[in-house]
Amino acid sequence: MIAQVLKESRVIVNVGSGGVGKTTVSAALALGAALQGKKSLVMTIDPARRLANALGIESAQFGSDRPFEVDASRFEALGLSCEGRFFAMMLNHKETFDRLVDRYAPTPEGAESLKENPWYKQMSTALAGAQDYMAVSRLHELVETGEFDLIILDTPPTANALDFLEAPERLIGMLNFQPLQWFQRKVTDDGSQAGRLLRWGSSSLLRAMGRVTGKEVIDDITQLLQELGGLYDGFRLHAEQTWKLLRAPDSRFFMVTAPQRASVLEALFFQRRLLEAKMPFEGFWVNRMPGYLRHEGDWRAATGQETSASVEEIRSALEALPSAVDTTEYNAKIAKELHSYYDFVRHNAELAEREVVFLQERALGKPFVGLLPLVNEEIHDLAGLARLSQLLLQDGVPASFEKKEADS
Template sequence: MKKPVVLDIDAILDDPGTRIVVCCGAGGVGKTTTAAALGLRAAERGRCAVVLTVDPARRLAQSMGLTELDNTPRLVSDNVNGNGGQLFAMMLDMKRTFDEIIEAHADPERARQILSNPFYQSLSSSFAGTQEYMAMEKLGQLRRSDEWDLIIVDTPPSRSALDFLDAPERLGRFLDGRFIRLLTAPAKAGGRSAFRLLNAGFGLVAGAMTKLLGAQVIKDLQTFVSALDAVFGGFRQRAEMTYQLLQAPGTAFVVVAAPERDAMREASYFVERLAEERMPLAGLVVNRVHESPAPALSAARSAAAAEDLESRGEHELTAAVLRLHTGRMQLAAREHREQEHFLSAHPTVPVTRVRAMSEDVHDLTGLRRIGELLSSA
């Protein structure tokens, strides 16, 4: 395999100019663990770090010794290694973040009306793209607060990990859509002219929808969208500011992948998409790489030796160990080929590898070990 450019994790974490690290990658590759390990290592090196997970899985809380995480950063470890570093962690609560925005940008009465609106309750819980947009909002809130030296974001699995890059445009399309404009037009027109406009431009559609959905649903929907200009006007502006923040030199994207075909293909997709969006890519972490303690003994030689022992009925245990070694070497060879494909396509991307652990990471000791492996390349 061509020797790749080495990803220097400690240099990224130690650089005071690095304020945001975004971990992205396919599901099941150890992205959440990697984000937590980076946060712990940064704290051990004297930084005040917060890890924000958008992944609905609760592995982050468990690995940090917490019973649960919520929408507020929780202190995990204080004065780490005696150097003043701190580690905080939180899990994005999509609906709570949406509610906080309403409460912050509306008077109490209007906020009460919106929060109790059935359409808003559905939108804030399940509307496509809401999670990614709220992740942008929360990231922006954390950065504007300036309480942490370093913010590490653990994104959702698979390609949705990059959907938050599209959040401003998606929200803009929603707010500027013809259907929304029709619904808000009567309220903007005011008085009887509003009803004339509704009858002229929206009467047939409203009548059909009223029969289909019911008058109350249409009323709830109109009540909700009438507040869009007053309350949600700053959504796009804040999302675009966060988007620009992600493009700034103080941000580093770390793509996490397992040395498997699908995961490495996803890694290639992420690298190419980040380049298109002019996002600062730090490099690739290849996680759970299998190695052999006896690499000089090839798979072919160990398989032949095992077969010879089995044919003579001798040293059954030794033959079994040789068979295990054969499988391990074959697995390592497959992983080697997948990494080679990636490096051939992206020779300039810095890479670090983390060897497979014998057991799952479930506490700070395990996270600390992962951090050491990440930086040992």
């Protein structure tokens, strides 16, 4: 199923709260597409340094807002045949914002003056929603170039999952609100009754706001807003195209989540929001499922074997081992702890599975739910990423050993 999705899509957007491994899943999906012969790109916000290193991309290049190719020789070294090409890049919001200003400001002088406004710098980096707007803008730019078969966007971590959907419209709205147009028109005193009223209205409004923020701030902001106002048409057009792109038939949204109640509830909430916004929602990845891959590459064997051994049996088994330490006291203790830790691990796996069921029961429609294992090593090299890609291409790992038992 995922192999098919990777074949058919042009854009995949991965959303989810922080700390669920969204970046790794995004990179592995892009790599999976490349292994299948596509020219793919993963766009990320703030990857772990080791992941950047793993992809063989210098951090200076990575921060430059441009795609960099993972060298084909790195695949050969791993014995992987990569039919396609694999690129990665890290977003740089300021550069994207600057480029948009250059592109949409009415004049080059206007663009320069805007970029020099002390509040502009604040805005392009700190303004709530600017990050999200920039991420989708950059995505749009890169899709426009037609250079890639598939682009995977790892969305910025947000305090509130809604930011990603609302922020761009908020940013656009800010550029288009009524009082701003008063400032832009610089109400002139044409002597008419209406003109005088309007002038009085806008200046008393400014005075009132000045009492809250201070007059200097109002002057600076007024200027900033005047200049930004010139960008409105361009920004709006750009945003509209971007949203059209996200809703296109060859775009897909995946929600990445962890098998914990808080994370699952957020994922469900966000699925509803995506559907309300008419975004093409494809499914969920539940990442870091415990109980799998306890031993690298060998989850099936590790979880398929059920043991109902008692502490006493385990102790005898330990003593029967040729090189077991010759301390019965230790063996007894180890036996007890092995037993109780195994129960603990199984209990955690069961809890996680319950969360998956909870998710499946409450998700709207019958979306895809793929499970990805909790691994001992965090993924930090191309080989690890390639292993995850293989799992992704198989739609994740099967459901639990408990379930398998019940089924068989």
